Amino acid sequence: MNNRNKYLVILIIISILTLSVFGILIYLNHDDKNNELDNSEIVNKENENNNNSIEANPKKEEENKEDIIITELKSEEYFIQNNLDRYLSYKGIHPEKSNKDIIADVNSNIDKDFYTDIKSSDLDKGILVIVNKYHALTKDYVPDLVTMENTYTGVAGAKMQKEAYEHFKEMVDSAKLEDIKLFNVSAYRSYNTQNTLYTNYVKRDGVDGADRYSARPGHSEHQTGLASDINTASSKDHFENTKEYSWLIANSYKYGFILRYPENKEYLTGYKFEPWHYRYVGVEVATYIHEHDITYDEYYAYFVENN
């Protein structure tokens, strides 16, 4: 090979190497651009994800909040699964109320207006029958009754159911030993008697006034033959300030009787404080109610109706 040819070969080799180096550089540069594109896509996608999660969070938070409320409600002592929807909507209207109160109110039905959604009192419950502003006895319901002896009633010919009367007598006799004088002034009242009473009260005080202290016909516990007004039936007498009242509060449960319309529970029972009105529910139930300071409406919803 002559010198000229040698130069040519070297030149070609240098050219090939140069081109190769350029080629590699161009390729690498291209790849970088791809990477940049990929990266920006990832960034965009991440942004999209962030946007989505910003939109999704409030929903999730709402769901979590409701889950927490449900868990809290379920941990309450008298929670009833069937009432869950009512607890939630009532809590929505009354966010200021404690969960304990939400349960007590709804179990007592006071998320509904008085005298709405009225059910028939379930007579199969026997002495645990409930009669209130949401449960009514029929016009023709008359329980089996016995006539009270004059020793036990200030109103001659008063009647009660036998089991309730037997316990009433025991209670009055025990009280007497402690120099406490108790007597019935109103026990069983028929539908018609209650109708007359209520109608007269409405004439005097209007419907709203009468509803605070008198039951509409069919809604009076006196129609069960399981209730007695003791010593008086008038607020004016302030029976709550007597030793007879104190004795009843401390002892009536031992004979199966409960104070049915206690002070400070008006909003649950629908009746103003009646220190004289006692209802027979049996010793076991009366003891529970006495020890746990709940109304019979609450007790019935959780322990009787719920089972």
Ligand SMILES: [Zn+2]
């Ligand atoms: Zn009464």
